[in-house]
Amino acid sequence: MDISEEKSATLIAEHDRTEAPKMTENTTAKQVADMKAEHATTVGKPLVDNAKMSMRGVDVFYGDKQAVFGVDLDIGENEVIAMIGPSGCGKSTFLRCLNRMNDTIEICQVKGEISLDGLNVYDPKLDVVPLRARVGMVFQKPNPFPKSIYENVAYGPKIHGLARRRSEMDEIVETSLQRAGLWEEVKDRLHQPGTGLSGGQQQRLCIARTIAVSPEVILMDEPCSALDPIATAKIEELIAELSQNFTIAIVTHSMQQAARVSHRTAYFHLGRLIEVNNTKKVFTTPDHELTEAYITGRFG
Numbered sequence: 024m025d026i027s028e029e030k031s032a033t034l035i036a037e038h039d040r041t042e043a044p045k046m047t048e049n050t051t052a053k054q055v056a057d058m059k060a061e062h063a064t065t066v067g068k069p070l071v072d073n074a075k076m077s078m079r080g081v082d083v084f085y086g087d088k089q090a091v092f093g094v095d096l097d098i099g100e101n102e103v104i105a106m107i108g109p110s111g112c113g114k115s116t117f118l119r120c121l122n123r124m125n126d127t128i129e130i131c132q133v134k135g136e137i138s139l140d141g142l143n144v145y146d147p148k149l150d151v152v153p154l155r156a157r158v159g160m161v162f163q164k165p166n167p168f169p170k171s172i173y174e175n176v177a178y179g180p181k182i183h184g185l186a187r188r189r190s191e192m193d194e195i196v197e198t199s200l201q202r203a204g205l206w207e208e209v210k211d212r213l214h215q216p217g218t219g220l221s222g223g224q225q226q227r228l229c230i231a232r233t234i235a236v237s238p239e240v241i242l243m244d245e246p247c248s249a250l251d252p253i254a255t256a257k258i259e260e261l262i263a264e265l266s267q268n269f270t271i272a273i274v275t276h277s278m279q280q281a282a283r284v285s286h287r288t289a290y291f292h293l294g295r296l297i298e299v300n301n302t303k304k305v306f307t308t309p310d311h312e313l314t315e316a317y318i319t320g321r322f323g
């Protein structure tokens with residue numbers, strides 16, 4: 024039976040009453056552990072011990088409309104976390120907060136704390152260019168620059184001054200294309216336009232471009248939604264390989280994809296983080312009724 028709007032609203036109101044851990048300078052390690060345990064019983068495991076990125080109380084507004092409500096979430100080092108939920112639930116908005124991509128939207132305002140290895144991502148003095156090198160992004164639609172394959176990959180290292188000689192740049196380009204699983208397909212046409220590649224190849228080129236500046240975290244916003252199943256399978260294999268060296272957060276509409284590629288899955292609903300847990304648990308025995316309704320297809 025479909026879950027009614029009224030039932031959904033009641034469950035959201037209950038969720039909003041649950042207190043998230045609030046930490047101050049004087050909070051002891053024992054208190055932190057107790058708070059984490061208590062919070063975990065309501066939304067799963069939002070906080071982890073090896074956090075690469077930590078988000079606390081994140082609210083996002085577009086003008087006076089709130090799109091994300093008080094999200095507390097850690098992303099562990101070298102983990103792949105999938106963000107799922109019905110259309111419009113705020114997954115992409117939340118993802119874009121992590122490297123301040125929302126700064127480009129004038130009416131968008133982000134509140135709360137977001138940190139990368141303890142660095143405050145929203146520090147007004149922080150330069151977003153190096154931040155976006157550390158936290159790279161791959162978009163829904165492959166968007167190579169109108170330049171050659173080589174130049175697409177070399178662009179970031181060039182502006183960040185990562186190569187002193189042409190030979191060093193050649194090496195970065197080759198290694199990045201290899202890690203993105205594209206080298207064999209393009210090594211004989213590096214100076215042809217990136218836009219001449221197939222959609223799947225273009226997306227791997229965009230991944231190579233992201234990797235080329237040695238990011239620590241890669242954000243992927245529905246990276247396969249414009250690709251066919253074969254190209255999708257290649258990107259999914261790539262995500263598994265990349266997770267050995269990078270921390271990855273992926274927004275996806277495909278529950279199968281989330282189940283295949285991620286270690287933990289976060290379920291969003293109407294701007295709230297409803298549940299986050301080990302991916303297998305989320306898809307077999309979710310803790311929250313809203314998650315269960317979504318994974319069993321009881322939302323439209």
Ligand SMILES: Nc1ncnc2c1ncn2[C@@H]1O[C@H](COP(=O)(O)OP(=O)(O)OP(=O)(O)O)[C@@H](O)[C@H]1O
Nearest residue numbers: 085090108109110111112113114115116117128276
């Ligand atoms: N640039 C924007 N200006 C105003 N409102 C926006 C903007 N981008 C998103 N929103 C609104 O914020 C809410 C969350 O949108 P968001 O795109 O983050 O959700 P989503 O879960 O990623 O959706 P989808 O799965 O459809 O991509 C929606 O109500 C949306 O209409």
